[in-house]
Amino acid sequence: MSANCISHQGLVRPAYGIALLKTSRSHRARAPLAHRSRPSALLWLQRAAGAAKQKQQRDKLAGELLALVGDTGRGANCSSGRTQEINEAIEALVALGTEQVTTDASLSATWKLLWTTEKETLFIVEKAGLFGTEAGEVYQVIDVGNESLQNVITFPPDGAFIVSSGIKVVGPQRVDFKFNSAKLKLPKRDIPFPPFGQGWFESVYLDDKIRVAKDVRGDTLIVARDGPPRLFE
Structure with a gap:
């Protein structure tokens, strides 16, 4: 019998029918895969568009927040009405980043103070003139790896009040800290102070420019990224 034919119950049928059957089945098997790939691509595009829109919203709110704190003297000259506006802007930012992880390597930086409610910091900034000097920039230096x-x-040109702490990441946004040294750095000598205290802070919002943090005492801090961590000695 020819290699191109098969016999079944006395009938001779061409073997290419098997090939046609296999080809038909293979086409039917592949079709659902192609059909399923289209919704996946559409879903990816929708998610990408949603992420881009959310970033635009965050950038807009962050810009509004920076405008609100810009003329407040880092919080020293902030009215109750302005404080309320700032807090509302912060809450709007936080709502967009509730799932944000802010304790990874992106937290490591030298952060320059823009605004705070912390009374001790504001007191030193405001009253530095009583000690014959003037407060300069205020920084928070965080190194997660170390x-x-x-x-x-x-206190330009050479002075500084430096409080150093050890930290431990304990959550996606929370960091525990414990003071381990404090000193007033003067041009000719350093005056040490006994360190005491510990607590935690949560960076409730963070991007490539600013960070917003709340701490165990209920104070709020807004800082701007000012380069990689640099140690003050």
């Missing part, structure tokens, strides 16, 4: 934190108030 588990270190510094809070620094500078």
